[in-house]
Amino acid sequence: MPAGDPPRIETTRSSSSATASPRSPSPRRPLTAGPEDDNAPAQSAEYYGFVVYVLSLLSWLAYLAWALLPDSVLHRVGIYYYPDRWWAIAVPSWGIVTVCFVLVYTQLHILRGTPDPSEAASVTDCFARTRVSHAYDLYDLPLGEVSRNLHLRRPRRAVEEAEEGSKP
Numbered sequence: 526m527p528a529g530d531p532p533r534i535e536t537t538r539s540s541s542s543a544t545a546s547p548r549s550p551s552p553r554r555p556l557t558a559g560p561e562d563d564n565a566p567a568q569s570a571e572y573y574g575f576v577v578y579v580l581s582l583l584s585w586l587a588y589l590a591w592a593l594l595p596d597s598v599l600h601r602v603g604i605y606y607y608p609d610r611w612w613a614i615a616v617p618s619w620g621i622v623t624v625c626f627v628l629v630y631t632q633l634h635i636l637r638g639t640p641d642p643s644e645a646a647s648v649t650d651c652f653a654r655t656r657v658s659h660a661y662d663l664y665d666l667p668l669g670e671v672s673r674n675l676h677l678r679r680p681r682r683a684v685e686e687a688e689e690g691s692k693p
Contacts, residue, residue: 588613 591599592613599607640646645668653665 591607592610599605648668649665
């Protein structure tokens, strides 16, 4: 043993530990948990995220160079074959039109599935909780009670104000 190495402690296993459960660590694997054991998926996601970020940045810069630089500069760099500049405007325009179409289509699809305002399904459904007792609890008001309170009975104060307003 060289002089600078820490001393080794050797242990012997008893016969009861020879039949280890499937969840116990293997004798060949170190018992310490290192960063390679705990964070392996997180680290690979970080690496992939960084690679995707760098590739998207390089793609954006190449697109800007192709769209904005004159042909003479691209020829000096050694780039002779590239698509027509018309595509630099056409592809983003098609993308914007596609996004607008999807937004309008989604709104129309939602409106198509909405029931008419005259139907009871537009106000309540089978999951509505109506008042069972007079206990202080959250509940949904029945449609008939709401209509009665809003449209059939006028509060006394509103009646008095209306009468005062009509007097000369």
